[in-house]
Amino acid sequence: MRNLYQLISTNNIYSKLQALLMMLLIVTISTTPSYSAEGQNMNTVRISLTVKNERIKNVFKLIEQKSSFKIGYNSSVFNSERMVSLNANNQPVVSVLKQLLAGYEGSVQQVDEQHILLKVELQKPVEPAQPRQSQSAAAIRVTGSVKDEEGLPLIGVSVAVKGTSKGTTTNDNGQFELNVEPTDILVFQYIGFNSQEVAVKNQTTIDVVLKANNQSLREVVVVGYGTQSRSTLTGAVGTVGLDKLTSRSFRNVQEALQGKAAGVTVNNNGGDPTATPQVNIRGLGGINGEQPLYVIDGSVFYPGTPTTNPNDIESISVLKDASAAIYGSRASGGVVLITTKKGTKGKLSINFDAKYGIENAWRMLQPLNAKEYADVYNTATDAAGRDRLPAFDATLYPDGQITRTNWMDEIFRTGQMQDYNLGLSSGNDNSNFYMSFNYRKGQGILLNTFSERYAYRINSDHKVNKWLKVGENLSFSNTNGRGTNTFSGYTGAIQAAIFYPPSITPRTATGAYSGLPVEYAGSYGDVVNPVANLERIDSSNPINTIIANPYLEATLLPGLKFRSNYSITKVFNYYKNFSPIVPEVGKPVLTNTLSEASGNENRFLAEQTLNYTKTFGKHNFDVLGGYTYQKNSTQGLSASLSGFGNEDPLFRYFVNGTGDLIKPGDYRTEEALISYLARVNYNYDGKYLLSLTGRRDGTSLVAEQNRFQNFGSISGGWVVSQEEFMQPVTWLSNLKVRASYGVLGNLSSVSTTAVSPNLASGSLYLGADPTLLNGYYSYDRANSNLTWAKSKQTDIGLDLGFLNERITLNADYFIKNTEDMLMSIPAGIGLGNVWVNGGKVQDKGVEVSLTYNSAPGKDFHYSINANLSKLNNKVLSLPNDYLTTGSSPSVRGLLSPIRIQVGQPLYSYYSIKTDGLFQSQDEVDNYQSSNGTVIQPNAKPGDIKFVDYNNDGKIGDDDRQFLGSAYPDFTYGLSFNASYKNFDLNIFLQGVQGNELYNALQYTSWNAGGLGQNYNLLNDVLDAWTPQNTNTNVPRITATDANGNFGTNSDFYIQNGSYMRIKNVTLGYTFAPRVLSKAGISSLRIYSSANNLFTFTKYKGFDPEVGFDNYGIDVGRYPQSRAFIFGINLTL
Structure with missing residues (x-):
């Protein structure tokens, strides 16, 4: 069998030429103008x-x-x-x-x-009225009102005499008056409501109640390779409301998803401005944490995350169940479909939005001041029976008692944020375009950290003739940023700020950074001045991304459309880091090093689809078929050099280094995927719904005999509210039950070398008279039987609408079983890892979404959107009974609390349970095993009491229990939107419930003797146990830890990670058009916004959003910031 990658490369030469010609054509014809403008609520303007x-x-x-x-x-x-x-x-x-x-x-x-x-x-023409007799009855004047089913007046309802041009409209109070004759018939018509006819007869007052026609059910939802009416949708598809999102400033698309869709969990991996949130749809899915597939205007990001400017987004749909099977092997983690803005018919519109804000830490943990620092360590040495240290003796070192620096205040700052977006839009009957420019820069709240983005986009569509349409989406982005290490227990910037003595100033009298005096250095002495740690950072990581997405759409026959879509993506990476000499620490770093790396990524995707829609009586068909192929390749090079005599930034180039050049590293990967896809949507009279989806994928990533795999789904629905027997139930506007089942694939985490490892050069002595021979060897082991991971997904859903869709409720129960998980395990002594299939994980849960829209009022309108998800995760099988992670998740690698075991959630905490603190020596002595042995013989009053879980009379690893995980049981979001006259208000809160976090920061920041250190501590230790202070959870202060208070992996570190955040509050004001029209301004809105305004949590660390990339283990993670933003939005 020919290599799949080569096969696709050969067959696709014509496609590259075709795509190039199409791009040239589109660039030529896409300059015809179109329009877009920024507006407010049409019910209130x-x-x-x-x-x-x-x-x-x-x-x-x-x-x-x-x-x-x-x-x-x-x-x-x-x-x-x-x-x-x-x-x-x-x-x-x-x-x-x-x-x-x-x-x-x-x-x-x-x-x-x-x-x-x-x-x-x-509307269908009404039946003409009979000609009036020459001698008709005397005309009468009819008055009346028109209201909706809630009793609210409808403004502007058309009231016409049937068969004539005579009529009027209702006023601001929903009232009308009209001269008619007794034989006339009045026709009441209003967009969004069913028409109604009333015979006048001899009535002088006619009051009418119009029923809404549930147009919201006709909303079109973006699904894979097309759109579908929400009323006939059988899958679990969430849509993210983007109303007022432009008032917020997002670093990335993932932030915009947080709390906005049921079943979508977004974990911010700390507050570092360069961090990317982790998104999981309906659970982790497998041992590697399945990430969703992102599709932006047809461009696929998998694996990877998009760099799209959030201001360009028109809509977001999330495929959460087996409906994602249309994307086959890449869809087991769900699919996020993003559609960017298009131009619309009208004159050129120019929109400018500018935001400026400040950010600071919402919570600050405080170290001890100099006097407290000395007192705590004197107490610690006294408790251990040791001599007091000179550094804390006021008679020997009086300067050590003076507080000169609060290191938290030195490293944290008020960051500034600016975000500018310019959009142009225009179009006519044949062509349209949308163009945008964006610049965003945000300073981090820690010194010398930032993120920056430049983005440009042009989308255009051109109608060549009645049957042919072409267009393209072109985008460019440049992102850069600088973060800092706050997830290491060794050198984290926040840890250093806690450790450093408050009696030392950041710089000496000469301007040099202050070092750690030997009196404080302890046995390590490697803590770097925290200000120097941050200000010395000299790194950059610019990433340039270019995406071209041309398409052609032809209507071949009535109802039959052909679409040819291409996506060409180029990503250019560059990384540079200079590590200077650090002379002022106990163990100085006397060598500087320059490291650089560059790489690029190429992605090519071609999709050819046919779509046919046809109605036969009450039978409605929508059939899709297609063929796609995708090729991805990456390559890169890295090098390092030391020995720079001059550290001035102007000299930080390889040519100035005098040390030995470290052997350069390089990489190169290639992969390919071809697919055949089909989908049939059928409904009978809008009541009975059926959808069948199938896809066959072939990949170069797995063994040859397993390269092709079939995936598919089936779903159905019953719109009960359309049945005749439901028509009398007028308060229930929609009732639909639906169900789906499907099998999807997963290859997201597997390496391109899993079945064909890379070779490395090496030497080996061979022969009876050993001779050194040079050759090549494979460090990693190939798996010739490697195949796809599979996700079997079941969903049962219910959609309800009340009061003509003013209230909607969507509920789903789902089960997702991930089988044959892909995992990398040790291959044996002298070898690297090998990729294998094994194990099974189940995610199941319930998700609910609720919306409420008030009836349009004269001045006031509001809406509420809420969502809630409940998730249970369990490991059903593994190749071995349990697995441990290879990470070093806490300070100095001493605590390893994570285990994966059958019957437990993924990445559970496996620790010893505690039972408070010992309050007396008698309590210590009486804590005995069944044979009378004291279980904790080294304990003292104020030490932690550990639970002897296995009753063997001692505390050890066998006493560990499963004590929760960092993944939440519940996630939720709530939005409240209101408008009053020209004012608008949005309040958005988001939270999680039922997760635990491992606060490993306590190991160093509460421990007066754990590392042979004399480092400073957090002021939490002022509440440590003493005979006079027994109602506390802080163990006694001592310079030794014979009981293992801090060195034992226990639930002493495990804390409630639940939180609720008022994520955003925005207040805006839109100026009246009459004020602006003379200046040629279409609209002007000013607004102020606050992010992370309040946080409610029991977690004692800096911030509860520590992320899931380190399994919820917190050693002082970069916290989230609170931001205050002012903005202006102007449209010409």
């Missing part, structure tokens, strides 16, 4: 407008000028030349539009803050 016999397209332009909206519609079904008259006085934009759309049915949708879309078509 009010305008006054009077026109008489004016073309409706011109009236739309007047509305655009007077409001902050741009209006889009399908010119093929909407007569923009129709003449209309209107008299609206201070009415909401939505009401004005609905008055203009009398005679049409459909919906008026605000698709984002910028655009209103008119999804309407002409």
Whole structure:
């Protein structure tokens, strides 16, 4: 069998040429303008407008000028030349539009803050009225009101006499009056509501209640390789509301997902500005923590995360169940579908958004001051029966009693953030474009840390003729940043700030960094001045990403479309780090080193799909078929050199180094994937739903005989609310039950060398008379039987809508079994690791989403969105009974609390349980085994009491128990949006519940003798146990740890990691259009925003969001910041 990568490379030469020609074509034709603007809530923005016999397209332009909206519609079904008259006085934009759309049915949708879309078509003509008799009854004047089912008045309802052009509209109070004849029939029409006819007869008062037509159920949701109506959707697909997200400043797309969708867990890996959050959909999935597949306008990021400017995002859909099978082997961790903004029909619109903010730490842990420092260590040596240290003797070292520096104040700062976004949009009936520029820079709250982003995008679409459409999405981003080590128990910047004596200033009188005096150095003496530690950082990691995404779409026959989509991605990485001489520590570093690395990544994806839609009576079909292929390759080179006599930044280049060049390193990888896909969606009369999905993937990453694998899913639904017997239940607007099952694949973590290891050069003595021979060897071992991991997913869902979709509820119960997990295990002595399949993990849970929208009021409107997820994770089988991690997760590698074992959640804490502190010597002596042996003979009052779990009369590793994990049982989010006249308010809170964190910072920051150190401690130790202070959990202060208070892996370190954060509060004000129109401004909004305003948690560390990349073990992680932002949004 030919190598799969070579096979694809040969077959795809024509595709590269085709993609290149298409890009040249699109660049040529995509310069036709289009439009986009930033707007507010169409229910609250009010305008006054009077026109008489004016073309409706011109009236739309007047509305655009007077409001902050741009209006889009399908010119093929909407007569923009129709003449209309209107008299609206201070009415909401939505009401004005609905008055203009009398005679049409459909919906008026605000698709984002910028655009209103008119999804309407002409109503079926009403039956003409019978000709009136020449001698009719006397005309009468009819008055009345029109309300919705909640009793709220409807403004701008069309009230017309059937068969005539005579009519009126309801006023601001929903009232109308009209001269009619007793034989007339009044027709009441309002967009979003069912029409109603009322015979006048002899009535002089007619009050009407219109029923909503549930247009929200016609919402289109982005799914894999297309869109689907929400009403006929059978899969578990979450959509992320982007309303007001532009008021927040995000470093990445993942931050925008946190707390916004049920079943989506986003773990911030600390607050370092260069950190990337970890996203898991419906649990970890497997031993490697499955990450979702990201698809942005057809460009696939897997493995990897997108660098898209969040300001460009139009919508986000999350495929959470087996519906993701359309993406096959890459979808077991779920799929995040991101659609960026497009241009829409209208004049050129320019939108500028600027944000400036400040950030600081929301919580600060404090070290001891100089006097407390000395007192604590004197207490510690006294308790141990040792002589006091000279450093803490005021008669020998009086300067040591004077507090000169709070090191926390020295390393933490108020960071500044700036974020600017410029968007241009325009279009006509044939072409449109959207273009954006973005610059964002944020200082970290620790010295000398930052993140920076430049981004550019242009999206365009061009209608060549009636059957052919082409377009492209082009984007460029440059990201850079500088973080710092706060996850090491050895050299973390925050640890150093705790350790360093408060009697020392950051710099000496000469300006040099102060070192650690020998009196404090202890047996290690390698703690670096924390200010120097941060200010000396000289590293950069610019990453340039270019993505070209051209496409062609042809309508071959009615209902039959062909789409050819390409994605070409180039990523360029560069890394540079200079490590200077550090002369001022007890163990000085006397050699400086320059390290550089560069690499690039190439991704090519081609997708050819056919889509056919057809309706036969009440039978509706949507059929998709396609073929895709993808190639990824990477390569890179790294080198290091030492011996720089001059450390000035101008001399930090290899040419100036005098040391030996360390042997350069390099890497090169290639992989390929080809796929065949199909999907059939069927529904009968919108009631009975069925979806079948299949995909066959072939990959170069696994053994040849296992390269091709089939994946698929089946789902069905029943829209109960559409049944005839449900029609009398008017308060229930939607009831749908659905279920799905499917098998998906996973290769996310497997190395490209798993079945074909790299070779390295080496030497070996061979022969009876040994001779040194040079050759090549493979360090890693190949697995010729390696195959795909598989994820079998089941989902049962319920969708409910009440009061015409003003209240919606979506609930799902799911089970996800991941089998044949991919894991890297030791291959044997003298060999590296080998990739194998083995084990099974189950994730199951429940997720609920709830929305509520108040009825549109004259001035006030609000909505509430909430989501909650409950998750249980369990290891069902493993190649061995248990696995331990290879990480060194805590200070000096002494504590290893993580274990993976059958019957337990992944990455559980496996530690000894404690039972408080001993309060007396009698309690110590009476803590005995069954044979009378004292279990903790070295304990003293104030020491920790450990539980002898196995009852063997001693404390040891066999007493460990499973005590929870860092992965939460519950995740939730709650958003409240409100608007009053020109003001808008958004409050968003997010949290997790039921997880534990391992606060390993206590090992060094509470321990007065654990490392042979004399380092400073946190002021928590002032609450340590004494005979006078017994109601505490802080062990007694002592310079020895004979009982193992700190050296024992116990739940002394395990704390409740649950938290609830008021993640964001935004208050905005939009200026009235009449104030701005004279200056040529379409809209102007100012706003202020606060991020991480309040945090409620019982966790005692710096911050509960320590991340899952180190299994929840916290040794002083970079904390999240609290930010205050001011912004302005201007549209011309």
